[in-house]
Amino acid sequence: MTTEPHSDPDVYSAFEGDLPGTVTPSALRRRLRRYVPALVLAFLVLVVWELVVRVFDIEEFILAKPTEIYSTFLDEFDTVVEAGWTTVREALLGLALGTVFGVLAAVATARWAGLREGLLPFAVAANSIPILALAPIANQWFGLTSITAKAAVVSVIVFFPVMINTVRGLTEVDPGELELMRAIAAPPREVVRRVRIPNALPYFFSALKVAAALAVIGAIVAEYFGGRTASLGFYITQQAGAFKFAEAWSAIIVGSFLGIAIYGSVLLLERWAMPWHVSLRTADDR
Amino acid sequence: MVAGAVDTWTEGRRLPQWLRSTLWFVAILGFLLLMWEGYKFLWTEMGWSWPVRPINRSMPHTWDIVDALFSPARRGGSDILLVILGEAALFTLREAVLGFVIGAIVGFFLAVVFVRSPLAERSLMPYVVASQTVPIIAIAPMVVLWAGRNDWPQWIAVAFISSYLTFFPVTINALRGLQSPPPTASELMRSYAATPNQELRKLLVPAALPYIFTALKISATASVIGAIIGELPAGLPNGLGRVLLRFASSFSSAPEKLFAAVIVSALAGIVFVAAISLAERMIVRARPEVFQAEPESLSVATHRGIA
Amino acid sequence: MSAVDIRGVSKVFGSGPGQVEALKDIDLSIESGQFVSLIGPSGCGKSTLLRLVGDLLPPTGGSLTVAGKTPHEARLSRDYGMVFQQATLLDWRSVRANVELPLEIMGASADERTARAEEMLELVQLGDFGGHYPWQLSGGMQQRVAIARALSFKPSLLLMDEPFGALDEMTREAMQDELLRIWERSKRTVIFVTHSIPEAVFLSQRTVVMSRRPGRITRIVDIDLPYPRDEDTREDRRFYDKVTEVREALREHE
Numbered sequence: 001m002t003t004e005p006h007s008d009p010d011v012y013s014a015f016e017g018d019l020p021g022t023v024t025p026s027a028l029r030r031r032l033r034r035y036v037p038a039l040v041l042a043f044l045v046l047v048v049w050e051l052v053v054r055v056f057d058i059e060e061f062i063l064a065k066p067t068e069i070y071s072t073f074l075d076e077f078d079t080v081v082e083a084g085w086t087t088v089r090e091a092l093l094g095l096a097l098g099t100v101f102g103v104l105a106a107v108a109t110a111r112w113a114g115l116r117e118g119l120l121p122f123a124v125a126a127n128s129i130p131i132l133a134l135a136p137i138a139n140q141w142f143g144l145t146s147i148t149a150k151a152a153v154v155s156v157i158v159f160f161p162v163m164i165n166t167v168r169g170l171t172e173v174d175p176g177e178l179e180l181m182r183a184i185a186a187p188p189r190e191v192v193r194r195v196r197i198p199n200a201l202p203y204f205f206s207a208l209k210v211a212a213a214l215a216v217i218g219a220i221v222a223e224y225f226g227g228r229t230a231s232l233g234f235y236i237t238q239q240a241g242a243f244k245f246a247e248a249w250s251a252i253i254v255g256s257f258l259g260i261a262i263y264g265s266v267l268l269l270e271r272w273a274m275p276w277h278v279s280l281r282t283a284d285d286r
Numbered sequence: 287m288v289a290g291a292v293d294t295w296t297e298g299r300r301l302p303q304w305l306r307s308t309l310w311f312v313a314i315l316g317f318l319l320l321m322w323e324g325y326k327f328l329w330t331e332m333g334w335s336w337p338v339r340p341i342n343r344s345m346p347h348t349w350d351i352v353d354a355l356f357s358p359a360r361r362g363g364s365d366i367l368l369v370i371l372g373e374a375a376l377f378t379l380r381e382a383v384l385g386f387v388i389g390a391i392v393g394f395f396l397a398v399v400f401v402r403s404p405l406a407e408r409s410l411m412p413y414v415v416a417s418q419t420v421p422i423i424a425i426a427p428m429v430v431l432w433a434g435r436n437d438w439p440q441w442i443a444v445a446f447i448s449s450y451l452t453f454f455p456v457t458i459n460a461l462r463g464l465q466s467p468p469p470t471a472s473e474l475m476r477s478y479a480a481t482p483n484q485e486l487r488k489l490l491v492p493a494a495l496p497y498i499f500t501a502l503k504i505s506a507t508a509s510v511i512g513a514i515i516g517e518l519p520a521g522l523p524n525g526l527g528r529v530l531l532r533f534a535s536s537f538s539s540a541p542e543k544l545f546a547a548v549i550v551s552a553l554a555g556i557v558f559v560a561a562i563s564l565a566e567r568m569i570v571r572a573r574p575e576v577f578q579a580e581p582e583s584l585s586v587a588t589h590r591g592i593a
Numbered sequence: 594m595s596a597v598d599i600r601g602v603s604k605v606f607g608s609g610p611g612q613v614e615a616l617k618d619i620d621l622s623i624e625s626g627q628f629v630s631l632i633g634p635s636g637c638g639k640s641t642l643l644r645l646v647g648d649l650l651p652p653t654g655g656s657l658t659v660a661g662k663t664p665h666e667a668r669l670s671r672d673y674g675m676v677f678q679q680a681t682l683l684d685w686r687s688v689r690a691n692v693e694l695p696l697e698i699m700g701a702s703a704d705e706r707t708a709r710a711e712e713m714l715e716l717v718q719l720g721d722f723g724g725h726y727p728w729q730l731s732g733g734m735q736q737r738v739a740i741a742r743a744l745s746f747k748p749s750l751l752l753m754d755e756p757f758g759a760l761d762e763m764t765r766e767a768m769q770d771e772l773l774r775i776w777e778r779s780k781r782t783v784i785f786v787t788h789s790i791p792e793a794v795f796l797s798q799r800t801v802v803m804s805r806r807p808g809r810i811t812r813i814v815d816i817d818l819p820y821p822r823d824e825d826t827r828e829d830r831r832f833y834d835k836v837t838e839v840r841e842a843l844r845e846h847e
Contacts, residue, residue, distance in 0.1 A: 034408060035408075035412075037405055037408045037409035038408060038409050038410075038411075038412045038413070040409070041409045041410070041413070042413075062428075062431065062432070062435075063428075119310075119314065129507070129551075129552040129555050129556070130507060130510045130511040130514060130551050130552070130554075130555050131511075132511050132514060132515065133514065133526075133530060133547070133548045133551040133552065134548060136530055136531070136533070136534030136537070136544055136548075137544060137545070137548060139534065140344055140534070140537045140538075140541065140544070141337075141338045141344055141345075142337070142338070148337070213418075213419065216419075217418075217419065217421050220421045220423065221421055221423060221515065224423050224515070224518070225530075225531070225534060226534075233421070233423065236421065236423060236424045237423060240423070240424055240426075240427040240428070240519070241427060241519065243427070243431065245428065248424050249424070251424075252420055252421065252424050255419070255420075255421065256416065256419045256420065259419045260419070468679065468681060470677040470679060470681045471681050471683070473644075473647075473649050473675065473677070474675060474677075474681055475698075476648075476649060476668070477647055477649070477668060477673045477674075477675040477752075478671065478694075478695045478698045478699065478746075479668050479669045479670075479671055480698045484698050488683075488694065488697065488698065489683065492683065492685045493683075493685075495685075570685075
């Protein structure tokens with residue numbers, strides 16, 4: 001009744017089918033068909049939403065109509081895109097910093113077993129900290145309008161998943177593979193290069209995908225505690241605070257789009273880095 | 287004597303696990319405090335200011351932070367800061383716990399629906415995932431507004447905001463747990479002509495419990511975050527959210543207060559998670575170690591709710 | 594009335610160009626109390642046939658009856674005890690609670706459950722292990738618990754899908770001895786899927802030889818060795834002859 005470590009279903013795999021790749025027409029059609037129920041539901045929800053707002057004559061500051069959000073989105077396009085540009089830079093910088101530190105910490109932890117044992121309770125404790133509370137401090141340290149301040153918060157958010165998963169990937173290696181390397185007297189460097197790193201890649205990417213999705217949200221929330229006026233979090237706070245929800249939703253759309261875009265980039269990177277992995281095979285390849 | 291002492295070490299009679307872990311924890315904590323003070327000292331000596339200026343106004347001394355916790359919060363006030371923060375934390379935890387319970391129930395219910403109906407899973411799952419890409423700071427004012435119109439207490443509104451973060455990990459993990467029994471286990475239940483409810487009660491839910499508890503620990507942290515964020519638009523003056531915002535604005539005059547508030551926020555999260563861990567140990571007993579450790583695995587551990 | 598009656602049964606998986614004909618024109622009749630083995634190469638549909646009998650899969654054609662009832666009716670009246678290659682014990686239940694599981698589902702009283710579980714554990718010689726948890730037992734012991742569980746509610750038909758496939762050779766032979774002992778005491782009808790020729794010959798009264806693509810029955814070998822069978826049987830000349838006969842039957846359709 002145990003599961004394979006690699007079979008961890010990815011939460012965000014809901015988007016994975018959208019990835020451009022070499023698929024046969026029939027496989028493509030089958031994949032598209034998987035999304036039919038979701039698309040039908042989306043359409044229905046939008047129609048019902050629009051109708052409810054119109055029929056019951058609900059004021060805009062309670063619930064905006066989808067059509068209204070759409071036209072507001074077009075009107076506000078330049079503003080929200082500029083805001084998105086700030087936020088995406090914060091998210092990407094934070095993602096990069098958090099990933100680098102996470103991997104470095106993971107390598108050190110995997111290398112020295114004693115450190116691992118000591119870090120475990122620390123990681124558990126750190127995992128229970130509402131990281132958001134660090135945002136005001138980061139603002140003070142790096143400046144309210146500085147990109148670094150938000151990136152710092154994002155990097156802390158990214159750090160733990162990347163580190164925990166990479167440690168697992170580096171240490172939970174098939175003993176048979178290690179024995180094989182031992183049998184051919186491979187030097188430790190080669191064992192790391194040919195066994196441990198390839199083994200860690202799926203774990204690493206699994207964490208990176210989650211981190212990618214969290215990065216944008218982390219940046220937006222960090223902006224809540226103050227930041228540039230041209231940033232998604234600030235914009236959403238302002239508009240939602242003034243009950244201009246159509247404007248707020250326009251910014252949310254941009255935020256979601258950015259999150260999905262970064263996530264998609266990580267997927268592409270994953271395909272490039274480990275084309276051999278099972279999770280990337282389509283049903284037809286099996 | 288010396289030889290004997292050495293022997294106890296070499297015999298491999300090692301310190302008990304909890305003591306070793308605690309010692310390591312204290313050592314790492316000490317190391318971090320030392321880094322903090324060392325950074326301040328070295329950067330001041332060398333006149334460096336990047337990335338963070340080592341002045342007391344941005345990096346207060348560790349002892350100043352501790353001192354602030356035990357000093358009156360306001361000049362002439364009688365309550366020390368720790369009491370004020372503790373009360374704020376309790377207020378926030380009340381919202382968080384309610385949000386956690388709502389989220390856990392909704393999350394579990396969704397997972398059961400999904401495992402029963404693949405069509406429901408395919409139609410709804412993408413939206414469950416997408417829902418978490420919508421930052422709650424956008425939803426919070428709406429919920430507060432709706433609650434106000436219906437004359438609900440504000441703290442209940444905050445609990446609902448918090449539940450928006452907590453249901454997600456529970457849905458994802460519970461679904462994974464409910465799907466974890468091998469196909470033969472389901473065939474077995476079928477061969478007994480068990481009703482769907484019996485299968486759920488006797489097979490699926492017990493199998494999912496370790497997964498659910500892992501999610502609950504994630505949700506506990508997320509619910510505190512959700513409550514803190516929810517308090518901001520709700521304008522609730524007594525929770526941690528406002529306290530953080532207030533101390534952030536007075537940072538330049540009293541930075542140690544913000545650090546103290548952050549530490550108490552962290553403790554609130556840790557206490558909540560610890561309580562769930564305790565419940566887990568009492569409920570999920572008598573499992574092989576592998577089985578208990580398994581669901582703790584990667585994607586789960588990494589799906590910390592953020593906002 | 595025969596315990597299991599299979600007439601012209603076929604099973605096709607999938608549709609269109611990707612469809613697989615798993616079983617074709619299967620006819621088989623099993624007398625009550627008989628021990629029948631299904632043997633054949635991987636993909637010959639022997640497990641599929643077992644699942645059709647057990648109402649875990651619907652047939653695409655033909656008819657099946659179990660003691661005069663449809664498989665569905667038989668399942669609802671709890672006629673089946675199933676044992677798989679993996680013991681599939683529930684980790685969170687003690688050995689005793691695992692054996693009690695089907696009885697719980699069928700609404701037996703607590704007293705009856707306890708009594709039955711004790712009796713069954715004695716039968717599989719695990720009387721002292723009721724309080725243990727599955728992961729504390731060896732593979733062979735786990736499989737014995739699975740057999741005890743399958744027999745606990747006195748099903749009339751025992752369906753076994755390579756139950757000893759994951760065990761080592763020594764344990765396997767011990768389990769075979771034990772299964773025969775239990776069978777002779779309980780006199781249930783047994784359908785036993787295996788890919789081991791000596792196992793099929795040693796255990797059963799009839800060995801049904803199957804071939805693949807499409808899965809069909811190519812020969813039924815009657816094993817007329819006397820029961821009780823034991824270590825001497827394994828060294829008996831006639832045992833070897835039967836093993837050879839089954840082996841040749843399998844080869845004919847390679």
